[in-house]
Amino acid sequence: MSHATLIALAAEAEHHGNVQLETLWYGIVAVIVFAALALxxxxxxxxxxxxxGKAEAYAKAHANDVQHTGHGH
Known part of the structure; x- marks a missing residue:
């Protein structure tokens, strides 16, 4: 069989069922994964x-170590 014949046979084949229901699980799995990542x-x-408290104590102890250059912070 040639490539064109295979394409023609594939085009003639009838698809049974609802494609939306067959792919619904991809969406459900994606929602579950994104919900887990959100948590x-x-x-x-x-x-x-x-x-x-630790951050403030560290900032007070090392206040002289910070160099203030011209970034406006």
């Missing part, structure tokens, strides 16, 4: 403020 992202929310 991981939200778990890191406000982490910097959990240790603000």
């Amino acid at each position: 991981v992202t939200l778990s890191y929310r406000n982490v910097a403020n959990r240790h603000s």
Whole structure:
């Protein structure tokens, strides 16, 4: 069989079923994966403020070590 014959036979074949229902699981899996990633992202929310006492103590102890160059900070 030639390549053109195979393409013609594939075009003639009838597709049974609903293509949308066959591919629905891809969307469901994607939603589950993105929801899990969102939960991981939200778990890191406000982490910097959990240790603000240590950060302030470090900033006070090393206040002279910071070089203020012309960046406006």
